[in-house]
Amino acid sequence: MLARSLRLLSFSLSLAAAQPALAVIGGVAPRDVQGTRASTVRVETSRGELCSGAVIAPQIVLTAAHCLMDGGSISVVSLDPRFRARRQPVLAVLPHPSFVPGTTPRTQPGTDLALLRLAQPLPEDMEPLMLGGGLWQGETVTMAGYGLASENNRRTARQLRETQLLNVGNYTTQNTVKVAVDIESRGETPGAGACRGDSGGPVIRGQARSRDLVGIVSWSSGPLKTRARLICGGFTAITPVSEHREWISQASARLLALGEPLQGSPSGASGNWSFSR
Numbered sequence: 567m568l569a570r571s572l573r574l575l576s577f578s579l580s581l582a583a584a585q586p587a588l589a590v591i592g593g594v595a596p597r598d599v600q601g602t603r604a605s606t607v608r609v610e611t612s613r614g615e616l617c618s619g620a621v622i623a624p625q626i627v628l629t630a631a632h633c634l635m636d637g638g639s640i641s642v643v644s645l646d647p648r649f650r651a652r653r654q655p656v657l658a659v660l661p662h663p664s665f666v667p668g669t670t671p672r673t674q675p676g677t678d679l680a681l682l683r684l685a686q687p688l689p690e691d692m693e694p695l696m697l698g699g700g701l702w703q704g705e706t707v708t709m710a711g712y713g714l715a716s717e718n719n720r721r722t723a724r725q726l727r728e729t730q731l732l733n734v735g736n737y738t739t740q741n742t743v744k745v746a747v748d749i750e751s752r753g754e755t756p757g758a759g760a761c762r763g764d765s766g767g768p769v770i771r772g773q774a775r776s777r778d779l780v781g782i783v784s785w786s787s788g789p790l791k792t793r794a795r796l797i798c799g800g801f802t803a804i805t806p807v808s809e810h811r812e813w814i815s816q817a818s819a820r821l822l823a824l825g826e827p828l829q830g831s832p833s834g835a836s837g838n839w840s841f842s843r
Contacts (some may be wrong), residue, residue: 592748592758592799593715593727599647601774602710602728604693608651609682609766612638616723617727618711618767620779621694623689626818629766630784631661631680632671642684643712646725647691658683658824660817671765671785671803675740678784678805681765681814683821695779697815698771700808701744705733708774709746709783709802713763727756728774731802743784744804753789753800760786761798769804772792781806 596602609617609629617633619642625644634640640656660683664676671678701707708730715722730745734753745768748757760767760783769781781804788796807814 577698595725595730596710596728596774597649597772599691600693602708602768603647603649603726604691605695605770605779606710606712606726606768607688608712608724608726609633609640610643610644611636611640616712616763617765618713618763618783619682620766620768620782621688621692622697622779622814623818623822624630624692625684626694626821627656627684628768628779628782628807628814629680629682630671630678630782632674632678632784633663633765634659634661634680635667640682642682644688644692646689649723649726652689654688656682657666657685657687658821660821662813669740669769672679673740674784677741677810679782679807679810679814681817681821683824691820693777695768696777697768697807697811698778698780701733701769701771701780701804701806702763703733703735705771706749707731707733707746707762707769707771707780707804708776709760709769709804710774711760711764711767711783713765713767714761714798723763731769733804737801737803742839744781744806745806746802747800750787756792756796759799759817760802764802779807780804789839 607619609619613636619627619629661680662677704775710728732749733746737745747753767783770776771778785803787801789800
């Protein structure tokens with residue numbers, strides 16, 4: 567069955583509409599305080615963009631770079647142990663140097679990753695994820711995000727959900743991503759997967775209590791065998807973190823070394839930097 571999914575993968579992605587993965591179709595709301603609640607945040611901009619993010623340090627969140635291209639101030643929302651929302655501002659944003667603004671996630675020739683530096687550390691009940699190793703074919707992973715639970719119902723967004731998926735291999739256009747599918751439907755019929763609002767959400771190895779971050783959600787597409795034009799519930803594209811560990815570590819250190827900037831960007835700052843005020 568896995569081999570069949572792989573054979574269908576390139577064909578189905580060439581037909582299905584691929585979109586930024588902006589909530590979890592077929593997911594469930596977590597109730598484990600030490601699960602994805604402690605490592606997943608909601609990323610929002612003042613211009614209405616909604617994405618998700620993975621906590622990798624008390625003041626650092628890893629997310630998808632395409633989520634942040636519309637500008638505006640940025641904040642993150644975490645959940646306390648009673649699953650109540652609390653908001654914190656973002657001080658600075660650093661996209662991966664290969665990221666090309668203005669391209670869609672699917673045609674992105676660079677790496678769809680960005681780091682956020684928060685103005686203050688997250689509360690102590692949040693537990694940063696560790697950068698994991700390679701994601702292998704046939705492995706079961708857990709993804710989490712704050713997007714839509716129903717593709718056509720925007721009211722279902724902004725609630726944390728999680729689901730288990732199966733990694734079925736690589737998909738390459740301008741770059742290479744991992745692709746995961748619903749364990750039962752295998753991407754052929756509607757099933758669990760990313761949707762609008764899940765971009766930037768963590769993909770962790772194994773169960774929801776795992777601290778092993780193996781990827782970041784980038785985009786999604788609909789299933790192969792459906793007459794409806796869907797952009798969710800089929801394939802979930804994941805940017806693997808193992809190939810970018812060095813940049814994530816070095817860039818995080820650079821962000822943590824920042825002092826409080828003056829209004830706007832400081833003189834001499836690299837063009838890759840932006841400050842959220």
